[in-house]
Amino acid sequence: MPAALDSSAPTIAHLRTIATPATDFRIMPFGVDAIDGRLGAGGLRAGALHEATAQSATMVDDAATTLFLASIAAREAAATGGPVLWASCRADLYAPALEQIGLPSAAVIHAQPRDDAALLAVIEDTVRDGTPSAIVAEASKVSMVATRRLQLVAAEADMPVLLLRRRRGLNEDPLAEPSAAWTRWRIGTTPSERLEVAGVGRARWTVECARQRGGEGFSLIVEGSDETGRLAVPAGLGHRAAETVGTVRFAAA
Amino acid sequence: MERSASRQPERLVLELPVDDDPGACSVPRGGGWRPGARWAREGLPSRVDVETQIAALPTHAQPPMRELGRRSEAASHPYKTVIAGHPEPKASPLDIKTHGFPPLALIGKAGRREEVVAACEGARALGIHPGMAATHARALVSDLDFRPAEPEADAALLDRLALFAVRRWSPIAAVTPADGLWIDLAGCAHLHGGEERFCRRLIAFCRRAGFTARVAVADTAGAAHALARFGRSELTRVEPGATASAISPLPIVALRLAPSAISAAKRFGFETIADLLPVARGPLARRLGLPAITRLDQALGAVAEPITPREDAEVPIVERRLLEPIGTAEAIEQVMGDLLNDLAQVLEARGLGARALRLTAVRVDGTEQVVGVGTSRPTREVSHLLRLLKLRIERIDPGMGLEQFWLVAPHTEPLDAVDLGAVLAGETLVRDPARLVDVIAGRIGGYAVYRLAPVESHVPERAVTRSDPVEMPGSWPAWKRPIRLFARPEPLARVMALMPDQPPRRFEWRGKTYKIVAGDGPERVHGEWWRRDAEVWAVRDYYRVEDDAGGRYWVFRRGDGFEEDTGDLSWWMHGVFG
Numbered sequence: 059m060p061a062a063l064d065s066s067a068p069t070i071a072h073l074r075t076i077a078t079p080a081t082d083f084r085i086m087p088f089g090v091d092a093i094d095g096r097l098g099a100g101g102l103r104a105g106a107l108h109e110a111t112a113q114s115a116t117m118v119d120d121a122a123t124t125l126f127l128a129s130i131a132a133r134e135a136a137a138t139g140g141p142v143l144w145a146s147c148r149a150d151l152y153a154p155a156l157e158q159i160g161l162p163s164a165a166v167i168h169a170q171p172r173d174d175a176a177l178l179a180v181i182e183d184t185v186r187d188g189t190p191s192a193i194v195a196e197a198s199k200v201s202m203v204a205t206r207r208l209q210l211v212a213a214e215a216d217m218p219v220l221l222l223r224r225r226r227g228l229n230e231d232p233l234a235e236p237s238a239a240w241t242r243w244r245i246g247t248t249p250s251e252r253l254e255v256a257g258v259g260r261a262r263w264t265v266e267c268a269r270q271r272g273g274e275g276f277s278l279i280v281e282g283s284d285e286t287g288r289l290a291v292p293a294g295l296g297h298r299a300a301e302t303v304g305t306v307r308f309a310a311a
Numbered sequence: 312m313e314r315s316a317s318r319q320p321e322r323l324v325l326e327l328p329v330d331d332d333p334g335a336c337s338v339p340r341g342g343g344w345r346p347g348a349r350w351a352r353e354g355l356p357s358r359v360d361v362e363t364q365i366a367a368l369p370t371h372a373q374p375p376m377r378e379l380g381r382r383s384e385a386a387s388h389p390y391k392t393v394i395a396g397h398p399e400p401k402a403s404p405l406d407i408k409t410h411g412f413p414p415l416a417l418i419g420k421a422g423r424r425e426e427v428v429a430a431c432e433g434a435r436a437l438g439i440h441p442g443m444a445a446t447h448a449r450a451l452v453s454d455l456d457f458r459p460a461e462p463e464a465d466a467a468l469l470d471r472l473a474l475f476a477v478r479r480w481s482p483i484a485a486v487t488p489a490d491g492l493w494i495d496l497a498g499c500a501h502l503h504g505g506e507e508r509f510c511r512r513l514i515a516f517c518r519r520a521g522f523t524a525r526v527a528v529a530d531t532a533g534a535a536h537a538l539a540r541f542g543r544s545e546l547t548r549v550e551p552g553a554t555a556s557a558i559s560p561l562p563i564v565a566l567r568l569a570p571s572a573i574s575a576a577k578r579f580g581f582e583t584i585a586d587l588l589p590v591a592r593g594p595l596a597r598r599l600g601l602p603a604i605t606r607l608d609q610a611l612g613a614v615a616e617p618i619t620p621r622e623d624a625e626v627p628i629v630e631r632r633l634l635e636p637i638g639t640a641e642a643i644e645q646v647m648g649d650l651l652n653d654l655a656q657v658l659e660a661r662g663l664g665a666r667a668l669r670l671t672a673v674r675v676d677g678t679e680q681v682v683g684v685g686t687s688r689p690t691r692e693v694s695h696l697l698r699l700l701k702l703r704i705e706r707i708d709p710g711m712g713l714e715q716f717w718l719v720a721p722h723t724e725p726l727d728a729v730d731l732g733a734v735l736a737g738e739t740l741v742r743d744p745a746r747l748v749d750v751i752a753g754r755i756g757g758y759a760v761y762r763l764a765p766v767e768s769h770v771p772e773r774a775v776t777r778s779d780p781v782e783m784p785g786s787w788p789a790w791k792r793p794i795r796l797f798a799r800p801e802p803l804a805r806v807m808a809l810m811p812d813q814p815p816r817r818f819e820w821r822g823k824t825y826k827i828v829a830g831d832g833p834e835r836v837h838g839e840w841w842r843r844d845a846e847v848w849a850v851r852d853y854y855r856v857e858d859d860a861g862g863r864y865w866v867f868r869r870g871d872g873f874e875e876d877t878g879d880l881s882w883w884m885h886g887v888f889g
Contacts, residue, residue, distance in 0.1 A: 117887045118862035121794045125889035128794075140742045143751075152796035152886060153763035153775050154787040163763050163784045167744055168777075171755045180751055189747040247889065249828070249861040258829045258857045261889055282889060 084216060086134055090280065092291045093265070097241075098272030102130065105216035106240035107209040111223040111232045113246030113264065120224070122263045123245040124151070124196075125159060125283060127220040131192040132160030132287030134218055140191030143184050145169045145177050148196065160287035174199050178208070181219060185211045192217065198224040198232070206238040233268050241270040248279055251292065262292065414452075418445045419460035428460045465490075473621040480509075483620040491539065493532055493618050510546050530554045532618055533610030537565035537584075555611055559585035566610060572603040584610075627663065627720045629653040636675050636712025640704050643672075643713070647700045650718040651693045664689025664726025670700060672707055673715040680707045684753055687781045688745035689724035695746055702753045748780045769836050770851075771796060771885065790834065791855055793865045793886030800883035803866060808882070811872030814854040818866070820884050825864075830856040835871070848876035855888065863888035 087094050087101035094100050102108060110127055112119035131142045144151065144166050153163050167190070171177045174197045181195050185208075200221065212219045221239065223232035233242050244266040250259035261282030267275050281290040365373055414433035418425055425445035434455055439448045449457065469486050476484035476494050480503065483495035496506060503509035510526045517524035527538035527547040534554045538547045541561045549557040558565065561584050563576050576599055581587055587595065587607060596604045608614035629650050637643060647670065658665060666689055672680040682703040690696065707713070751760045761777040764784030768774050771792070778784055801820065808815040814830025832854035838846025853867040865886040870878025 116862065117795060118864070118889070121887045122889035124794050141744050141747075143747070150795050150798065151763075152771075152792055152794055154765075154790075154792040155794040155888075157787055158789065158792065162786055163765065164786075166762065167748065167751075167780050168761050168763060169751050169755065170759045170761075172759075176755050180754055183750050183754055184747060187747050187750050189742050189744055247861040247863065249859065250857060250863075252829065256829070257831045258855050258863060261863060262861065263889070 086130065086137075086218065088289055089133070090289050090291055092278060093280070093289070096267070096273065096276045098270055102218065103240050104134070104218050105213045107205060107212050107219045107221060107238065108241045108243070109221045109223050109233070109237060109239040110243040110245055112225060113244050113266070115225045115228045119246045122247045122261070122282070123222055125261075126243070126245045126263065126265065127194050127222055128156055128161055129159050129283035129287035129289060130218070130220055131194050132283070134192045135165050136160060136286065138191040140189060142166050143169060143190045143193045145171065145180050145193065146196040147171060147173065147177060158285060159283045160285055178204050181208060182211055185215045185217050185219065188215050188217065190217070192220060194220045194222065196222040196224060198226050200237070202236045202238065209238045209240065242268045244268050413456050415456040415458065416448060417460040418457055419462070470621070474623060477621050477623050483618050485618050485621050487536060491536065493535070495618050496528065506548060510548065514546060529557065531610055531612045532616050533567070533606065534558050536567065537561050537610060541565040555588065558610055559583065559588060563587065566603070566606045568603050568606055569600070572599045575599055627654060627657040627661070627723065629657060629718050631716045633714050633716075636714040638709035638712050643704055643707060643709070644697075644701055646716050648693070648697055650716055651696050651700070654718050654720060655691045655693050658691040658720065658723065658726070662725055662727060663723040664691050665696065665720040665722070666724055667720065667722040668696060668700065669719045669721055670703070671717040671719070672713045674710045675712045675714055676710060678710075680713070682706050685749075685757065686745070687748045687752070688743070689726040691726060695749070699749055699753045745781050768839065770839060771836070772798070791831070791888075793888045796886040797884065800867070800885045803882040803884055806882040808868070812852070814856045815866065815882060818882060825858040825862070827856045828859050830854050848874065850877040853885070
């Protein structure tokens with residue numbers, strides 16, 4: 059009986075494969091088990107729209123979010139060998155820093171449209187063109203319809219569209235708006251490891267996956283990207299399970 | 312018969328001393344002195360008198376030395392080059408600017424005889440002038456550079472120049488027969504910095520190319536033609552409306568009249584255009600002929616004289632005329648596709664790729680709608696070009712309908728087969744971003760698509776510049792740099808820092824206090840003394856600091872803390888790290 063039960067009792071993994079559709083799409087793994095293991099497909103889906111926003115309306119959190127998306131684009135660019143299109147209405151991005159996380163200037167084409175509407179049109183044109191390996195876009199006002207369009211064209215072209223949602227106000231959360239994005243992230247800075255000598259350690263971020271299709275949200279602390287765009291789990295926590303910071307605060311996004 | 316070099320001045324009858332100049336010796340040679348010799352007679356004009364008399368004459372009327380009876384002067388060598396005739400007193404051969412070239416004359420055939428058709432300034436100073444027989448010229452100056460004239464080559468060169476003008480200066484430019492070029496500057500002078508500046512650049516361009524140019528700008532083509540050839544200076548610019556007064560002092564030859572009309576005008580005593588202006592037109596037409604009146608009116612602007620521009624036949628152009636006018640976007644797209652197919656064939660036959668396309672649509676009311684697209688690499692791929700053109704459909708106003716289309720590729724570049732490399736061996740091609748750049752540039756404008764390229768400067772805000780998106784830029788040194796850099800640094804208040812080389816402990820920025828727990832630095836950046844005087848001693852000490860909440864910032868202090876010249880020790884925020 060127990061044996062029969064055993065044979066018929068569905069394992070959790072088995073149930074999961076039934077519940078989630080077969081992953082017939084390409085994925086972009088982070089290369090960090092702590093993150094990949096919690097993402098439904100073992101990594102970010104390549105042909106999809108991914109949104110990230112700063113945890114708070116400060117410039118440092120915004121910078122961390124930028125670097126997080128840039129590191130994803132850098133790994134994808136290195137894997138597929140195409141350029142990255144960086145579309146933003148602002149021009150305060152500093153290219154030497156992009157080069158230090160694996161996006162040299164030869165791999166980035168910048169586009170500076172006048173407003174968000176033109177920016178969305180540029181993204182869509184670019185995805186349909188299919189030349190770049192990834193698109194990073196900074197926008198503040200993106201409607202649900204626009205995200206759905208982007209998700210559809212991204213899935214069709216199998217090209218990641220990484221959308222940095224800027225905050226429009228102090229207390230306004232871009233992730234509170236509905237969106238068709240495959241995953242939604244919230245990134246913030248956190249104190250780095252204190253070194254024994256004077257100096258600043260490797261950057262650390264709180265990475266919070268507020269929503270993903272085919273998986274649950276999670277939150278953890280990672281170390282900022284290195285020269286090839288790879289994140290890492292802090293060394294001091296390496297032998298433990300990756301620590302979550304608090305609860306998932308914004309589960310329904 | 313030949314015409315002589317210049318009209319010989321009429322000899323003045325002078326009573327000259329007959330005999331030899333006795334020189335220092337008062338007694339003639341041979342000892343044949345006798346009292347009452349003619350040279351010793353009283354009453355004859357003395358030598359000094361004659362010389363003052365001669366000096367009083369105008370230069371051209373002074374008799375040659377020989378007629379003064381000085382037979383004792385040295386005879387010229389018969390085989391050496393002599394300056395024959397009377398060189399113009401103002402133009403000695405040494406004064407003439409020969410532009411570094413030896414004197415040159417071109418010899419061509421006029422009927423059955425060979426004559427000089429053109430001579431440079433240096434050659435003119437030697438007495439060679441157009442119209443002189445070639446043999447005469449050779450006899451006058453034996454070692455002049457004589458070359459056969461090549462009118463066909465001249466015309467071809469002028470035609471090339473006209474083509475250059477069409478492409479570079481003005482869409483309307485044409486050759487005026489033999490030696491001139493008409494350029495319609497209306498509406499494009501401002502592109503070259505105004506008429507005056509354009510003319511000076513034109514003259515400088517011709518000088519670099521080895522030509523001497525004369526430029527005139529006037530209201531009418533005829534007036535400009537006359538002023539460029541018969542005006543006083545090499546650059547004449549006539550203010551609008553002042554055409555008549557500008558051309559009136561010119562000789563009537565300037566009016567491009569037929570030879571018979573010119574001789575008739577000379578018979579009637581008309582020398583300058585000013586003589587013609589007050590004469591009643593009817594009698595004038597009877598005497599000089601109607602074409603002469605037309606030329607006069609063309610110069611004055613009373614009769615239009617349109618310039619037929621030199622057509623750039625090398626520009627690929629295709630055309631479609633429609634049976635019925637169209638107005639819908641789908642129909643226009645269809646025509647665009649057909650035109651592009653035609654153009655692709657033309658381009659392929661010539662081995663060219665288009666860098667720019669101009670589509671002209673003619674509406675039924677006769678007006679034109681023009682849209683243009685550009686590409687970052689030469690291409691003749693129909694689907695790509697069609698996609699770019701489709702972005703422009705919304706800018707075409709069909710009105711009551713469009714019935715004719717032209718597609719021109721004004722800018723083309725050679726496009727040949729591309730080496731694929733070891734593709735069959737599995738090597739992947741580097742993706743060419745040119746198509747992507749074209750698409751985005753078509754959407755938001757070419758200036759808004761760029762790459763960020765390094766500039767060799769340690770000053771952070773100067774280390775980055777925008778560059779062409781198709782080119783591959785280099786890389787930066789691997790110093791730690793913030794991901795967001797402020798266009799202008801923001802001041803920090805209430806900074807606590809240990810001098811001279813410690814990062815700040817706390818500061819206020821944008822009204823908030825930051826407590827710093829860790830810092831790296833300083834990274835010293837010196838001012839670029841070769842740019843501005845103010846930067847000669849300037850120093851910035853950059854620190855990467857982290858506050859207690861985990862924010863990482865890039866701050867700097869002006870000055871090194873020792874020398875006052877290096878800065879005022881104020882603190883600034885310049886960027887944020889992630």
